[in-house]
Amino acid sequence: xxxxxxxxxxxxxxxxxxxxxxxxDYLRSRRFVILLVITFIIGGLLTGxxxxxxxxxxxxxxxxxxxxxxxxxxxxxxxxxxxxxxxxAISGEFQNKTGYFTLPNPIRRSSVYVGKWxxxxxxxxxxxxxxxxxxxxxxxxxxxxxxxxWQFGESLLFAWFYLVGVLGFTxxxxxxxxxxxxxxxxxxxxxxxxxxxxxxxxxxxxxxEPWFSITYGSQIIGNILTTPYPDHITKVAAGFGPRAGAAAxxxxxxxTIPEGLAIIGIYFLVTAALGLILFERKEFN
Amino acid sequence: MTNPSIEAVxxxxxxxxxxxxxxxxxxxxxxxCVGFLGPNGAGKTTTLKIFTDLIRQSSGExxxxxxxxxxxKKAALASVxxxxxxxxxxxxxxxxxxxxxxxxxxxxxxxxxxxxxxxxIVEVGMQEWAKKRVGxxxxxxxxxxxxxxxxxxxxxxxxxxxxxxxxDPRGMSEVRDIVKSLKKKDRLIFMSSHILSEVADVCxxxxxxxHGKLLVYDTLPNVTAKFAGGANIVEVELIRPIDxxxxxxxxxxxxGVVSVEKKDDKNLRIKYGGGGLEIQEKVLSDLVRLNIGVxxxxxxxxxxxESYLNLIKDTL
Numbered sequence: 001x002x003x004x005x006x007x008x009x010x011x012x013x014x015x016x017x018x019x020x021x022x023x024x025d026y027l028r029s030r031r032f033v034i035l036l037v038i039t040f041i042i043g044g045l046l047t048g049x050x051x052x053x054x055x056x057x058x059x060x061x062x063x064x065x066x067x068x069x070x071x072x073x074x075x076x077x078x079x080x081x082x083x084x085x086x087x088x089a090i091s092g093e094f095q096n097k098t099g100y101f102t103l104p105n106p107i108r109r110s111s112v113y114v115g116k117w118x119x120x121x122x123x124x125x126x127x128x129x130x131x132x133x134x135x136x137x138x139x140x141x142x143x144x145x146x147x148x149x150w151q152f153g154e155s156l157l158f159a160w161f162y163l164v165g166v167l168g169f170t171x172x173x174x175x176x177x178x179x180x181x182x183x184x185x186x187x188x189x190x191x192x193x194x195x196x197x198x199x200x201x202x203x204x205x206x207x208x209e210p211w212f213s214i215t216y217g218s219q220i221i222g223n224i225l226t227t228p229y230p231d232h233i234t235k236v237a238a239g240f241g242p243r244a245g246a247a248a249x250x251x252x253x254x255x256t257i258p259e260g261l262a263i264i265g266i267y268f269l270v271t272a273a274l275g276l277i278l279f280e281r282k283e284f285n
Numbered sequence: 286m287t288n289p290s291i292e293a294v295x296x297x298x299x300x301x302x303x304x305x306x307x308x309x310x311x312x313x314x315x316x317x318c319v320g321f322l323g324p325n326g327a328g329k330t331t332t333l334k335i336f337t338d339l340i341r342q343s344s345g346e347x348x349x350x351x352x353x354x355x356x357x358k359k360a361a362l363a364s365v366x367x368x369x370x371x372x373x374x375x376x377x378x379x380x381x382x383x384x385x386x387x388x389x390x391x392x393x394x395x396x397x398x399x400x401x402x403x404x405x406i407v408e409v410g411m412q413e414w415a416k417k418r419v420g421x422x423x424x425x426x427x428x429x430x431x432x433x434x435x436x437x438x439x440x441x442x443x444x445x446x447x448x449x450x451x452x453d454p455r456g457m458s459e460v461r462d463i464v465k466s467l468k469k470k471d472r473l474i475f476m477s478s479h480i481l482s483e484v485a486d487v488c489x490x491x492x493x494x495x496h497g498k499l500l501v502y503d504t505l506p507n508v509t510a511k512f513a514g515g516a517n518i519v520e521v522e523l524i525r526p527i528d529x530x531x532x533x534x535x536x537x538x539x540x541g542v543v544s545v546e547k548k549d550d551k552n553l554r555i556k557y558g559g560g561g562l563e564i565q566e567k568v569l570s571d572l573v574r575l576n577i578g579v580x581x582x583x584x585x586x587x588x589x590x591e592s593y594l595n596l597i598k599d600t601l
Contacts, residue, residue: 102386
């Protein structure tokens with residue numbers, strides 16, 4: 001109870017307060033506008049390229065169109081949203097000193113963490129759904145009167161779930177560092193380059209399934225748009241000359257849906273929990 | 286309502302081999318303003334950060350109204366307003382929105398919220414900027430919003446960490462006036478500062494700290510009387526101008542007075558011999574008897590400065 005007799009709200013109500021105001025801050029921020037512009041640029045480029053070249057692989061069926069368009073680009077949009085809104089969500093509280101305004105109040109750090117996560121998730125979801133709208137608008141242009149394939153609905157849900165995992169991960173790195181630029185840079189490098197590189201090296205050369213990689217798990221977003229769903233393991237013999245087939249065998253792995261969901265889910269649970277523990281323990285020095 | 290209190294019990298904070306705070310024991314209780322003094326790195330901000338759960342103590346306890354700040358943060362900080370360092374506010378929010386967020390976190394009911402926010406914005410003189418985004422504000426303007434946020438729930442305890450740091454002279458004076466106005470209500474104000482004149486001007490008691498250890502905690506007159514050495518100076522404010530001849534004939538001849546200096550028509554600096562509170566009291570009662578319109582009588586900041594330097598010197 002405060003001096004004036006006000007009862008301090010419960011932690012869940014405070015999560016809602018933090019979410020509401022940090023979402024307002026995100027919505028008005030330059031980064032939201034920049035991400036919106038990037039989304040429109042990606043959407044615009046795809047619209048222009050497909051419209052000009054009219055690739056047969058895209059225009060065969062609604063599903064192949066969505067597979068080519070959405071499958072190629074949505075993970076990038078998801079990752080960019082996660083980096084833009086989650087990359088410095090917690091480190092910014094230290095570096096920008098906004099934590100000095102919010103935290104010396106009767107509120108648990110966990111309420112601030114969860115509230116900020118939810119606001120980042122909401123802001124990222126808006127971007128994701130805008131890109132979904134651009135994708136569907138193009139699909140309806142090329143296939144008037146089409147019914148949206150059920151695989152696309154699933155793919156959207158997977159992308160949304162991947163966003164959950166990405167934000168868990170970015171919040172973890174954001175809690176790990178006190179510098180916003182470090183946390184943004186490291187998450188960007190990991191998601192845009194490192195994970196993909198590791199996936200390729202591990203599966204193609206070491207012939208080990210990269211089950212430990214969240215980007216491997218995210219393959220379900222694109223794979224669900226392929227009919228039939230790709231085989232879990234594909235071996236390709238490669239080489240040159242008459243004995244080409246025996247020269248080398250490359251293995252490629254395609255994540256199964258349960259496996260992909262499990263990888264993303266575990267990534268989220270572990271990294272979000274670790275991020276929260278770090279934030280609880282971190283000091284404002 | 287019980288007396289507001291803050292208490293440090295064997296409070297220590299170490300960073301590796303560096304001890305920022307060493308077994309601090311300090312209990313402050315009741316409605317008063319306490320200045321928290323010490324050189325850079327003495328442990329002032331560390332103490333205040335522990336009291337707001339921005340950092341954790343290595344050992345000991347920080348209690349506010351009997352509640353452990355770290356284990357029962359919500360109960361401990363429910364009736365506390367704070368400004369620690371120079372906080373930043375989410376730049377896209379307006380002061381009204383930022384204060385609405387704090388009001389909601391603190392559970393100020395919707396019906397009271399707008400009025401309360403308006404009141405504190407007026408109190409810190411930011412009404413013209415209430416609907417502008419904070420991102421473009423100067424440091425001083427942000428500091429005022431932070432002070433407004435500290436006052437929002439009408440707290441019984443206010444913790445301020447060098448509240449005038451970084452402000453221009455006008456801003457410093459305005460913040461000092463705000464702090465003085467806080468004293469009109471029954472509040473415990475605990476304020477760290479480097480500026481001794483500010484503390485002498487605003488505070489009733491002082492706690493001095495150095496190398497993480499408490500050196501003294503007492504009333505301002507007692508501290509200056511004990512530690513100011515020969516420089517026993519009081520500043521006297523009068524309600525009406527005093528004539529120089531009256532000053533020479535009446536004030537300068539009071540028993541114990543060594544010299545009188547006129548700062549301006551209504552302010553005198555009186556140096557008295559000996560030491561201790563008794564002589565201060567005698568000089569005050571003689572001044573009042575002169576019927577020259579004494580409205581304020583307090584140890585000069587230079588006396589506090591000398592006390593400070595004497596105490597800090599001993600710990601070097």
